[in-house]
Amino acid sequence: MEDAARILQLVVNGAAAGCIYGLIALGFVLIYKATEMVNFAQGDIMMLGGFVAFSLIAKFGMNYWVGALLAIVITAAFGYLLDAVVLRRVIGQPQFAVVMLTLGLGFIFRAGAGITWGYDSVGFNTPFTNKTVNMGGLIVGADNLSIIVGTLLLCVVLFIFFNKTRLGVAMQAASQNQLAAYYMGIPVRRIFSLIWAISAGVACMAGILLSPVSMIDVNMGSLAIKSFAAAVIGGFGSIPGSLIGGILVGIVEQFAGYKLPAGFQEVTANVVLLLMLIVRPQGLFAERMGKRV
Amino acid sequence: MSESLLRVDSIETFYGPIQAIRGISLDVAPGQIVTVLGANGAGKTTVLRTISGVLDPERGRVMFEGKDIARMPPDQVMQLGICHVPEGRETFPFLTVRENLMMGAYTRRDSAGIASDLELCFNYFPRLQERQHQRAGLLSGGEQQMLAISRALMGKPRLLLLDEPSLGLSPLLVQQIFSIIRRINTEQKVAILLVEQNAAIALRTADFGYVLEVGRIVAADDCKTLMARDDIREFYLGQKEAGERGVRRWKKKRMWN
Structure with a gap:
C-alpha cells in the first residue's frame, strides 16, 4: 500500500511537468486557432527562450526576475519577427508546406543554439532551485510549486487579456472570422504576428520555469511531442483544454514511471492520446459550434 | 458628376484566370441609396469586394472622395469610411x-x-x-x-456596402430590415450601395439602380423608371403578361446591349 503522501507527491510532480506541457500546448493552440498553422518549432522556441534567459541571468549576471522578464520579451519579439518575416509568406500554401517549414525551423534553431551556447546542459540559479516548501506535512519542491503557480498566474493574465482588452478581443475576432475582421479595419496580419509573439513568450516562460527542474539543453524542445498530445487531448482549439490535457499527461506519466517497468513513462503521453482518440476523438473541450460557411 | 462620393471607373476583376467583372462603372452620390441588381454569378458581390479592397481590380479605378482606393488593403479602406456588411453576415x-x-x-x-x-x-x-x-x-x-x-x-461609415441583406430571411423580416436601412440612410446621412437579388424590395428602397449581367452593366436608371420597364418587370420582378416565359426570356435577352 502506498501512503497518501506519496501519491500526493506524484500528483504534484506530475502536475508541474504537465503545466510545462500545457504551456507549450497553449502555444500550439493559440497559433492554430488564429492561422490554422501548426507550429512544430514551438518546443525549440522554448529552448531558445531558456538559453536567452541563461545568457541574461548566468552570463550577464542579471537579477532573476529582470532577466526572466527580459528573456520573455526578447523571445516574444523573436516570435513576432518569425511570423512577419517567414511564416506570413506561406499563408495560403498547403498545410504540408507549413509542417515542413516549422519542422525545418526547429532544426535551424537547434543547430543555431548549439553553435551559440554549446551542446552541454546549462542552468542558472533561480530563487526556487533546491528549496522545498512544507505544506501541512507535504514536502513539495519549490521549483515544482513555482511552475504550477506561474502557470496559474499566466492563465489568469491571458484570460483577462483575451476577454477584457480590446486587442485581446480583436485577436479572438480575427481567429474566428478573418475576412470580417478585415472589414472591421482590424490589422489582421499584425494581430497574427502578435499571437505568434504571445506563443513565443509563453514558450520562453515555460523554459524558464522548467530550468530548475531539468537543465537547459539543445534538445529540451523534444518534449513538445508530449505537448502536442496534450493539445490534441484538450481538443486542439481550446485554451483550457490544452492546459488540462497537459496536466493529465503529466500526472499519468508520473504514475506510470512509479508503477510500471522502466520505459513505459516515455510512451504514456501517446497511450493517453490514443485512448482519447478512441473514446472521444473531438478531445475534452472541443468547441462544437463549427464555422458557418 | 464631380460630386460623387464613390465613383467606380471601368473596373475589371478576376478570380484567377476567370474574369468576374468586365468593365463596370457606377456612381454613388452622398446620401444616396444605389442598388445593384443581378442574378447569381452576375458579379454583384465581386463589385463590393473590389470596392472594399478584398479583391484588387486588374484595370480601372475606384475613387472615394476623390482618392483612388483601388489597390488599398481592406483595413485602410474601412478607415476612410467605407464599411462592408458581407454576404452571409460573417459575424x-x-x-x-x-x-x-x-x-x-x-x-x-x-x-x-x-x-x-x-x-x-x-x-x-x-x-x-x-x-x-x-x-x-x-x-x-x-x-x-x-x-x-x-x-x-x-x-x-460615410458609405455602407450591403451585400444581400435579405438572404435567407422571412418576407416580414426583409420588410423590417429594409425599412430600417432606409431610416439609417435618411437619419444618419449614410450613402448605401446595396446589392440584392430581391429586386422588388431593392428597387423600392433605393434611389438609383444598376442591372448587372455576367459582369457587365446592362441597364442604369432611376429606380422608378427601372420599375416601370417591361424587361425589368418580367425578369427581376417576376411580373409578366400571359405567355410562356422560357422562350420569351431568350428572345428578350438578346435585345439588351
Missing part, C-alpha cells in the same frame, strides 16, 4: 453581440462617440440590446443580419 460566432459591435468600432478612439453609436444601434434594433450578452453564433439569421448591419454602423 464573430464566439464573441458576444456586444463584443461584435465593439469590434465594428475597433479603429475608433472616441469612447463617447462609440457609446452613443452603440445606443443608436440598439435603438434601431432593440433585439440586439436584449441579446447583447449572448454569443453571436446563437442568434437567428435575422438577428445576425441586424448585428452585421449594426457592426458596420459602429465604424461610423
Whole structure:
C-alpha cells in the first residue's frame, strides 16, 4: 500500500511537468486557432527562450526576475519577427508546406543554439532551485510549486487579456472570422504576428520555469511531442483544454514511471492520446459550434 | 458628376484566370441609396469586394472622395469610411453581440462617440440590446443580419456596402430590415450601395439602380423608371403578361446591349 503522501507527491510532480506541457500546448493552440498553422518549432522556441534567459541571468549576471522578464520579451519579439518575416509568406500554401517549414525551423534553431551556447546542459540559479516548501506535512519542491503557480498566474493574465482588452478581443475576432475582421479595419496580419509573439513568450516562460527542474539543453524542445498530445487531448482549439490535457499527461506519466517497468513513462503521453482518440476523438473541450460557411 | 462620393471607373476583376467583372462603372452620390441588381454569378458581390479592397481590380479605378482606393488593403479602406456588411453576415460566432459591435468600432478612439453609436444601434434594433450578452453564433439569421448591419454602423461609415441583406430571411423580416436601412440612410446621412437579388424590395428602397449581367452593366436608371420597364418587370420582378416565359426570356435577352 502506498501512503497518501506519496501519491500526493506524484500528483504534484506530475502536475508541474504537465503545466510545462500545457504551456507549450497553449502555444500550439493559440497559433492554430488564429492561422490554422501548426507550429512544430514551438518546443525549440522554448529552448531558445531558456538559453536567452541563461545568457541574461548566468552570463550577464542579471537579477532573476529582470532577466526572466527580459528573456520573455526578447523571445516574444523573436516570435513576432518569425511570423512577419517567414511564416506570413506561406499563408495560403498547403498545410504540408507549413509542417515542413516549422519542422525545418526547429532544426535551424537547434543547430543555431548549439553553435551559440554549446551542446552541454546549462542552468542558472533561480530563487526556487533546491528549496522545498512544507505544506501541512507535504514536502513539495519549490521549483515544482513555482511552475504550477506561474502557470496559474499566466492563465489568469491571458484570460483577462483575451476577454477584457480590446486587442485581446480583436485577436479572438480575427481567429474566428478573418475576412470580417478585415472589414472591421482590424490589422489582421499584425494581430497574427502578435499571437505568434504571445506563443513565443509563453514558450520562453515555460523554459524558464522548467530550468530548475531539468537543465537547459539543445534538445529540451523534444518534449513538445508530449505537448502536442496534450493539445490534441484538450481538443486542439481550446485554451483550457490544452492546459488540462497537459496536466493529465503529466500526472499519468508520473504514475506510470512509479508503477510500471522502466520505459513505459516515455510512451504514456501517446497511450493517453490514443485512448482519447478512441473514446472521444473531438478531445475534452472541443468547441462544437463549427464555422458557418 | 464631380460630386460623387464613390465613383467606380471601368473596373475589371478576376478570380484567377476567370474574369468576374468586365468593365463596370457606377456612381454613388452622398446620401444616396444605389442598388445593384443581378442574378447569381452576375458579379454583384465581386463589385463590393473590389470596392472594399478584398479583391484588387486588374484595370480601372475606384475613387472615394476623390482618392483612388483601388489597390488599398481592406483595413485602410474601412478607415476612410467605407464599411462592408458581407454576404452571409460573417459575424464573430464566439464573441458576444456586444463584443461584435465593439469590434465594428475597433479603429475608433472616441469612447463617447462609440457609446452613443452603440445606443443608436440598439435603438434601431432593440433585439440586439436584449441579446447583447449572448454569443453571436446563437442568434437567428435575422438577428445576425441586424448585428452585421449594426457592426458596420459602429465604424461610423460615410458609405455602407450591403451585400444581400435579405438572404435567407422571412418576407416580414426583409420588410423590417429594409425599412430600417432606409431610416439609417435618411437619419444618419449614410450613402448605401446595396446589392440584392430581391429586386422588388431593392428597387423600392433605393434611389438609383444598376442591372448587372455576367459582369457587365446592362441597364442604369432611376429606380422608378427601372420599375416601370417591361424587361425589368418580367425578369427581376417576376411580373409578366400571359405567355410562356422560357422562350420569351431568350428572345428578350438578346435585345439588351
